[in-house]
Amino acid sequence: MSYVLNTPDDQKAMLAAIGVSSVEELFANIPPELRLPRELNVPAAMSEMELQAHLSRVLAKNKAAGDLVCFLGGGAYDHFIPSVVDVVAGRSEFYTAYTPYQAEASQGTLQAVFEYQSLMCELTGLGLANASLYEGGSSVVEAALMALGITKRTEILIADSVHPEYRQTLATYAATLNCTVRTIACPDGVLNPADVLAAVSDKTACVIAQSPNFFGHIEDMKAIGAAAHKTGALFVASFDPVSQGLLKKPAEYGADIAVAEGQGLGVPLQYGGPYLGILACHDEMAYRRKIPGRIVGETTDRNGKRSWVLTLQPREQHIAREKATSNICSNQGLLALRAAVYLSAVGPQGLKETAELCVRKAHYAAEQLTKVPGVSLRFQAPFVKEFTLKVPGDPAAVLAKLRAAGYHAGLPLGRWYPGLADCVSVAVTEKRTKAEIDGLAEALKASI
Numbered sequence: 001m002s003y004v005l006n007t008p009d010d011q012k013a014m015l016a017a018i019g020v021s022s023v024e025e026l027f028a029n030i031p032p033e034l035r036l037p038r039e040l041n042v043p044a045a046m047s048e049m050e051l052q053a054h055l056s057r058v059l060a061k062n063k064a065a066g067d068l069v070c071f072l073g074g075g076a077y078d079h080f081i082p083s084v085v086d087v088v089a090g091r092s093e094f095y096t097a098y099t100p101y102q103a104e105a106s107q108g109t110l111q112a113v114f115e116y117q118s119l120m121c122e123l124t125g126l127g128l129a130n131a132s133l134y135e136g137g138s139s140v141v142e143a144a145l146m147a148l149g150i151t152k153r154t155e156i157l158i159a160d161s162v163h164p165e166y167r168q169t170l171a172t173y174a175a176t177l178n179c180t181v182r183t184i185a186c187p188d189g190v191l192n193p194a195d196v197l198a199a200v201s202d203k204t205a206c207v208i209a210q211s212p213n214f215f216g217h218i219e220d221m222k223a224i225g226a227a228a229h230k231t232g233a234l235f236v237a238s239f240d241p242v243s244q245g246l247l248k249k250p251a252e253y254g255a256d257i258a259v260a261e262g263q264g265l266g267v268p269l270q271y272g273g274p275y276l277g278i279l280a281c282h283d284e285m286a287y288r289r290k291i292p293g294r295i296v297g298e299t300t301d302r303n304g305k306r307s308w309v310l311t312l313q314p315r316e317q318h319i320a321r322e323k324a325t326s327n328i329c330s331n332q333g334l335l336a337l338r339a340a341v342y343l344s345a346v347g348p349q350g351l352k353e354t355a356e357l358c359v360r361k362a363h364y365a366a367e368q369l370t371k372v373p374g375v376s377l378r379f380q381a382p383f384v385k386e387f388t389l390k391v392p393g394d395p396a397a398v399l400a401k402l403r404a405a406g407y408h409a410g411l412p413l414g415r416w417y418p419g420l421a422d423c424v425s426v427a428v429t430e431k432r433t434k435a436e437i438d439g440l441a442e443a444l445k446a447s448i
Contacts, residue, residue, distance in 0.1 A: 063403060065269045069436045070408045071365075073386045073427025074214065075136055075163050076275070077264050079242060079354070080431050082345045085266040089338045110308035113296040113333055116340040123244050123343070124258040125251030126280040130293035132336040133277025136238070136261025137169035140208060142279055143236045143257040144170060146290040147206035151234060154179045155203040157196065159224075161186040161213035162238060164416035170208075179205070189215045189379030189388065193223035200231045206257075210238035211247075215379060215425065216362075216386025218247070225254030241265050241278065241339075243384045245348075245355030250280075257281040266342030267335055276335040288312065357430035358385035361437065365428045368441040374448055378423050386427045388413065388420070392448055395424045401447035407440050 006014070011023075020026045027035075046054060070078040089095065093108055113131045120129035133139045144156050156174065158167055160183050167183065174181045184195050191209055200207065207228035211219035225235040237255035239247070242264040250258035262276030263269075281287040288295075297311035346354065362385045370376055374392035391398055395412040402409035414421035428437070 063408070065408060068403065068406050068408045069432070069440065070269075071410050071426050071428060071432070071440065072269075072408045073216070073425060074411045075165070075261050075263070076269055077242070077385070077427055077429050078269060078431055079264045079429050081266050081268060082342065084345050085338050085341045088341045089266075089334060094334065094337055107308055109333065110296045110310065112337045112340060113294070114298060114308050115344075116336040117296060119340055119343045120278055120280050123241060123249070124239075124255075124280040125249035126255070126258055127283025128287060128291065128295070129278070129280035130291050130295060132262070132293060132332045133259075133279055134332065135263075135273055135275035135277045136163065136259070137166040137277075139259035139261070139277035139279045140166045140236070140238060141170050141173045142277075142292045143259045143281075144206060144208065145173070146257060146281070146287065146292075147234045147236060148177070148179055149290045150286050151205045151232070153203050153205035153233070155201070156181045156206055156208065157184060157199055157204055157228075157233075158182070158208040159184050159186055159191040159210065159213070159219075161189065161191055161215060161217070161219070162208060162210040163214045166210075166238070186213075188381065189213075190217050190219055190381050191224060193220055193227050196224050196227035197230060200228060200233055202231055204228070204231055204233040206234040206236050208236040208238065212240050212243055212384045212386065215381075215388050216383040216427070217379065217381040218384065221248075221250075221255070222253040229254065240384070242351065242358065243355050245351035245353070246359065246384075247355075257287075262335065262339050265339035267338050274332070274335055276332065276339055278339075354430050355384070358428065361385075361430065361432055362387060362428040364434070365426065365432070365437045365440070368437055369426070369444060372441060372445045372448065375444065378420065385429060386425060389424050389426055390422055391424055391444075392422075395422060398444070398447050399424065402440070402443055405443040405447070407443055409440060409444070 015021065015023070015026065065072065065078050072078065094112065116131050117129045121127060133142060140162070147156070148154070156170070156179060158170065158181060171181060182199065184191060184199055190213065196207055207224065209219050209221060209224045211221050213219055221237060225237070228235040234256040235254055236257045236259065237250040237253070239250055239258060239260050241260050241262055258280045260278040262278045265276070267276055279291070279293070281291060294310060295312035297309055299307055299309050301307045343351065362383065366377060366387050369389060376390050378388040378390045389410070395414065399409050399412060410424040410426040413423045413425055
């Protein structure tokens with residue numbers, strides 16, 4: 001790609017090639033009322049050297065997760081990424097690979113997708129997994145769309161303890177569909193199965209719950225699933241992949257569709273992504289026909305050698321547009337590859353140890369932070385690696401002081417939950433040390 005600007009002579013040549021004499025003539029068919037009648041209000045042009053210096057000064061104002069000690073969570077976590085993930089995912093045959101339209105010529109990509117699907121099935125206990133979705137929010141939405149199509153019902157029930165941005169994404173999609181979305185309140189930080197039982201009806205397509213939920217608490221997923229199934233609704237479980245090292249698999253507590261944000265599986269923290277949406281479900285025809293994305297299967301070639309084939313790809317580029325279930329997934333394969341390499345590298349024992357470290361360190365952090373006068377746990381429910389603190393004063397001001405002291409200390413919850421305007425969510429991963437946790441407690445004490 002050339003970074004040399006077009007000269008006036010270049011512009012004249014291009015205008016001549018398309019048969020107009022000036023830029024004004026080029027845009028003559030745009031009505032005057034739709035044009036901006038003045039110059040753009042932007043600073044004067046800079047040289048490349050000046051621009052690089054300017055951008056460096058602006059970027060220096062940011063404090064990335066790696067610049068401070070990170071206790072941020074809310075769906076994106078500062079987990080350790082083994083070096084092998086970058087090495088494998090950075091290989092050109094994976095890094096620059098695109099959608100395998102000629103599947104038979106893309107055996108390496110197809111095998112990587114197949115291995116990812118197999119790992120997701122092991123992680124969830126379900127028989128079918130796609131590869132893959134944009135992020136956790138879109139995976140929740142796609143699961144809800146599947147449930148609407150499978151059940152032919154029109155209502156979606158979702159817990160207030162599900163990530164608020166996932167719920168916002170669902171509301172955006174549902175606004176143009178013939179369905180309703182009802183939110184079940186969780187005043188105690190967890191969903192009461194009795195409230196689910198009271199809310200479900202023969203119109204309910206699915207019940208969506210998250211465990212660990214947005215506050216980090218473990219939900220009673222088995223009871224929630226049983227309540228959903230009481231009227232024939234499907235149970236959609238949003239889970240944390242890293243916590244699966246300790247917790248029951250979604251299939252073991254009755255989930256029909258399991259979804260997750262896969263960022264913790266070898267994907268670095270990045271503002272807005274790209275991240276990884278995980279989706280797995282029952283391996284039954286009704287689910288196969290509605291699952292979005294792609295499915296890769298194992299077969300043998302004409303010489304009897306093991307090979308892979310694109311078994312299912314319900315995208316509008318491949319089938320009739322009105323029958324397509326989604327147009328997603330082209331290059332999400334790279335993030336799926338990172339997750340597959342991560343899980344292969346750490347193995348079942350490594351995932352268990354990672355989850356145990358998160359639990360132990362999070363509980364130690366909660367113990368130390370609540371020793372600070374005026375600070376307390378907002379909810380009394382079991383949690384994994386994330387918990388909610390009630391802090392005196394303005395949480396935004398407290399967090400600003402902690403940033404100045406060298407800590408990304410947490411997320412203020414008032415932006416999503418007005419009733420929790422005095423609360424902060426704190427996440428602790430396996431990377432945090434005792435010294436860092438103790439340092440945060442001391443800094444918090446000095447900031448209040």
